[in-house]
Amino acid sequence: MDAGVIAQDLGLIAAVGGVAAVDRRGAFQVMLSQPLVVVPALGVLLGDPVTALWLGSLLQLLWMSSVMHGANVPPNETVAAVAIGGAVLLFGKYVHPTDATIWTVAILLGAPLSQVGRWLEIRLDRANQQLSDLADEAARANEPAGLERLPWLGLGRTFVLNAGLAVVATSLGLGLLMLLDPAIGGALAVALDTVGRYMLPALGLAVALSVLRRRRALVLAGVSFLLVMTAILQGRT
């Protein structure tokens, strides 16, 4: 492993993490921050878009209910997705190709980062109180220019802190994956494979279905599942 190349990859992950965090709350909000988008973007940059597409889809399902209603600050799926995606992709690039067991371990290790990201977002909102006070001062002094720079300070802070968190969390995740990898084998590998193939997708589907507020939408999900499953099984026979 070349430390310089890894540092370059971590730099890319930091940049993506920072941009995604800014998109999530501060600016544009064009959904670059969604796991379904940000993990495949990392996959393209780090050279494994196929793994990233699958992982991004699974993470999207798991955090589909993470929605900012009113002043509510939900779990931060972006921080978790960048760190989990980054760690899995770097592991695949520098250690050995990944499979469902590695994805499962990475998700189980990285999921609490959604709460860390939420905590960071709350801290940033509190720190922004200072910007609001500075805006009052600019208004009192009748200085529009003083007010105009404040949003950039808020965005800069969000970018830097989230980029830093992405690097630390990804490095930690990669280290833990490398540490645990030799122990994953035999029955433990079968168990983790089962968790990754059935339990996590089922949990993700349940989270996504719980977002739907119409009972008939759930019925429609059941019907389409049965129809497509029947078609797949009949196609096989």
Added chain:
Amino acid sequence: MANAIAAAPEVARRIGTGTLLRVLWRSFFFQSATNYERMQNVGFAYCMLPALTQLYQGPALQAAMARHLEFFNTHPYMADALLGATVRLEEEVAAGQASAATVQSFKRCTMGPMAALGDSFFWSSLKPFGAAWAIAGVLTGIAWAPLAFLVLYNMFHLTIRIYGIFAGYRYGQRVVEQLNRFELPRLANRAHYLAGLFLGIGAALIADAAMHSTAALGDGLEPVLLALLTGIFLLCLKRKMPMLVLMYGFAGACVGLVLGLNALFPLIG
């Protein structure tokens, strides 16, 4: 003014398209300084500045800046319509045809309903639908599905922002009626049904992938297990159990079960 949006019946137009476009651009940074006490106040004032500096000078500008630094909280995409309408109202205030209190009262009355409308359509309906659609695409092997999600989502997002700012300026306080023409609650219902449809398709494709994996159970049990687990998780989530608790609880149970069974009946090396 030559580049004004619409002929004004009451007040001579002073805000041109260029200024409205600057307000629109700034609205993309609406939440950049969101804070606990007054939420989007800095963002709102920042967006309004191009219009305020054109309408006021001296103490009047000072007062205008201060009144837009009051508490404000709405959905970021719906904010454009309110920004457009507020620019129009400020124009009337500058012409002496409305009071500053009218501006504040308009913002206070409309931010809540607009937030509810935006939250329910964009966050709770369009995002799940777009994501479910793209996930079904990824599972069928369409690599550009996430890109399609971005295009679909932002088509609605940018339309409501761009229309909002100009409609807000044109219709002033009647902008909410204009936005009702989009029938967002009806579209939200449809998005829920489509999300359900695509999640069902996605679930079948996940079961199919499991059948072809190293974790295949055989005898067509994979879809049954997936559906059963999804049903159990859905019931737990409806009873407000946190997702992370379910994740660690069931993963721990699954690993424990497999390791325990293997210890009793050694089949796996």
